[in-house]
Amino acid sequence: MRRKNIILTVLMFLFVNILSMAVENSTTLSDTIGLVNPAYQEVLKDYKPNLENIDKTFNYIEKNIKEKGRAIYYSKFEKGKNEIVITDENDNIIYTEKMSEKLAEITPYFEAKQIYQLKNGKTLEYSETNIRVLDKKVKIKSETLMKNKMNKKDAIKSLSLIGDLTNPINNTFSNTEYLKLETYDENNNLFQRIYYRNNKMTIEQEVEGNQAKMIYLFDNTNLMSGKLETYMNGKLFSIMQIKNFIPEGEVKMFYPSGKLLSIFNLKNEQIDGIVKAFFENGKLMGIANFKDGLQDGEAIEYDENGNVIKKVSYKNGKIIK
Template identity: 60%
Template sequence: MRRKNFILTVLMFLFVSILSMAVESANFIMPNTNMKTIDTDFQEALKDYKPNLENVDKIFNYIEKNISEKGRAVFYSKLEKGKNEVIVTDENNNIIYIEILPEKLIKIIPHFKTKEMYQLKEGKTFSYIDYSTEMMGKNVIIKSETLLKNKMNKKDAIEILNKLRDSNSFTKNSISNIEYAKSECYDEEGNLLFTMKIKDNKVITEAQKTINENIIKMIYIVNDVNTDSGLMETYINGKLASIMKMKNSLPNGEAKIFYPSGKLLSIFTLENGRTNGISKVYYENGKIQAIYNFKDNVQDGEAIEYDENGNVVKKVLYKNGKIIK
């Protein structure tokens, strides 16, 4: 059963990595939630927040005036938690406006400081943002550039702000207006944690780490601007190791694991991150090696193992993870 133990170990490793990646992806797209699990609290806190439209006027006037006169507009923002304020200043540290935030929202939003730059490229708004904040308990720096499909205007901005209370609507409206975007997230030592790209209404988040001298790269591909669902690809030392469907930030649906040669190693089904149903394991030559049955991540049902000639070498019946026959 050594082979079986190896397969189960690989599956568990991939589960942990994928869940971690899914949380990071969700946080990156909606950084102010800090963790997707507090999204409900975040949405509840937003009910008390009504953007000051006078401040929207001030920043738009500032951007348009500076782009017209200098070709670009640069300003800075920072959160003063003790005062429940977001302070926005120009390049000379003159205050452009101060936005008061509800206390509930202040408690959820991590600290942040930003430097923003706006300019026009062929009539379309291009922006660059250097964003210092906290994510998953760590201080991080996010460098982001975005090219909109058209020139940013006050009406569209106000409409998006008014949809802040509905995270799905807010994200959809934000992403659908983007022609191209790229963001990179670094830790305090300058190590790249992950990147995100947006193009053609598709969000692709990539993360890479080294584990036991192996380079693990994970790519989270989201379609239809649904940031909770998509496809997760895992690469080990540059070779595709697994493909898993994601829904609600958890593995859901068919999943496949591959040998370094690219041949199929295993195929199984996940429901909310748990293995359910039939799991098949293959020899590298494509012949079936084993068939297992799972229920909520534990073996439940018949387990059959085969040799490379297709002969049954072991047959066991499980119930709640225990052998009963």
């Protein structure tokens, strides 16, 4: 089908960018490394938050906000010592935390500055995080306003070295009033913006010279699921359903005019079921069937007058007739 390459190209773009949405608060190691190394999650299975260190950080924040109106501290990964060092603004150590050899081995360069203060009685956090991704330095700036003042229960989720592993998306956004995040490349050029408020996340970035925008509308009961709208150069490009933070269900793609280009279904991150493509005038361009990501069954292509111009039969992605 003529539009097959377009569909696959767009899907690749969407999958890559959906991963980027996981950077909801990249001041913890699990957020940053997990994006580029899925095996990292295996290493974290034996990790347990150090409650004593969390208490030290929480008490430091509370004390400094009360005395100075804000608290500043720094995090740095010492590769040779396999540990994270947390220091105050005068370079005094608040605590150090040893990392397992496996965890240290796959941890990239990591440095962060965090500032905590109160805004209308709610905790406001600003952070600057420097990491290395695929041998390139990346800087992430974020501002997060919580829905209330951070307490010790919140601190266990927010201040742990690795963050909250139980359900990081739901637990982060359930207590977030708004989040603003900007990502810069090694030349300090801004290449991605993320904004979250009221179960709606907007991501903007340049993709191959095009201005791409994604709007993720979270489900009210499960922030891992919802609807994802993608725009290219200000025009609606696609709408898809998200389940457990991956594409699952119906996908619609559109022409720049807003007319429907194609409709298909995703299952287990693969095209599954009937795929229909349309001319811009609304007439059917082609129809095919997919099974587990491979064409399976008859594919028919039509001209703009509705005449059949081609029929091909597939089995497991191979032409049989």
